Amino acid sequence: MSYPENTENDTLIISVNGDVDLENSDNLREQVSKALDANTAVSLNMSEVSYIDSSGVAALIESKQKAEEGGKDFKIIKPSESVTSVLQMAKLDTFFIIEN
Amino acid sequence: MSSKEFHSTIKNLKHIRQFVEQELLKNSVPQNIINEIKIVIGEATANIYKYGYLKDEDVKNKILAKVLVVNDEIEIHLFDNGVKVDKSMVKPRDLSDVKPGKIGSYFIGKLVDYFDWSDKKSDWVNHLILKKKFKS
Numbered sequence: 001m002s003y004p005e006n007t008e009n010d011t012l013i014i015s016v017n018g019d020v021d022l023e024n025s026d027n028l029r030e031q032v033s034k035a036l037d038a039n040t041a042v043s044l045n046m047s048e049v050s051y052i053d054s055s056g057v058a059a060l061i062e063s064k065q066k067a068e069e070g071g072k073d074f075k076i077i078k079p080s081e082s083v084t085s086v087l088q089m090a091k092l093d094t095f096f097i098i099e100n
Numbered sequence: 101m102s103s104k105e106f107h108s109t110i111k112n113l114k115h116i117r118q119f120v121e122q123e124l125l126k127n128s129v130p131q132n133i134i135n136e137i138k139i140v141i142g143e144a145t146a147n148i149y150k151y152g153y154l155k156d157e158d159v160k161n162k163i164l165a166k167v168l169v170v171n172d173e174i175e176i177h178l179f180d181n182g183v184k185v186d187k188s189m190v191k192p193r194d195l196s197d198v199k200p201g202k203i204g205s206y207f208i209g210k211l212v213d214y215f216d217w218s219d220k221k222s223d224w225v226n227h228l229i230l231k232k233k234f235k236s
Contacts, residue, residue, distance in 0.1 A: 022146045023110045053142045054207060058200035089210060090203055091195045
């Protein structure tokens with residue numbers, strides 16, 4: 001399974017939706033990794049994410065680290081309440097670049 | 101008390117969360133508390149799947165979930181027959197060191213008032229007890 005993608009202003013936007021848990025966090029990690037290989041800027045629209053667990057958070061951390069290593073931009077845009085509360089709880093709300 | 105047994109598969113982790121959510125909704129637990137409990141159940145059952153049953157989806161690998169709500173307190177019991185939990189290994193890590201992984205137990209500790217594995221003898225190898233009070 002892969003999430004829908006579109007490009008806006010030279011940024012590849014991946015629209016993540018539903019539950020991001022152990023079942024699909026590897027897919028997200030791989031999709032973002034490939035996107036970072038092929039683009040200079042990648043953003044995750046997380047407005048439609050209803051649930052995220054620690055494996056999903058780990059995928060986000062690894063994605064940001066990969067972007068930094070490659071000198072790429074990585075952002076989270078419009079995080080849902082579920083995503084925001086988990087990132088705040090994990091004290092990661094300032095680690096990521098988040099656009100509301 | 102409501103209970104349901106699940107086959108321990110990666111796809112059923114969502115169904116266990118949904119079962120607990122439905123039981124809490126039936127008991128008029130506030131939605132913000134339900135959202136927190138879903139995170140706790142998600143992390144606890146993912147740990148059973150990964151570290152208890154080592155991602156082996158054999159049909160004999162089961163997870164039993166029991167949900168009880170009494171006097172503004174939620175009590176959830178998760179039973180499994182996976183590898184016995186070594187409580188000394190369950191330690192939340194330092195969040196100031198940002199790295200992927202090992203934050204699940206931090207989430208559990210942060211979101212419930214009590215969690216521990218029962219030492220009472222039972223038919224199951226592990227019996228995790230989670231408790232959380234709420235204001236209705």
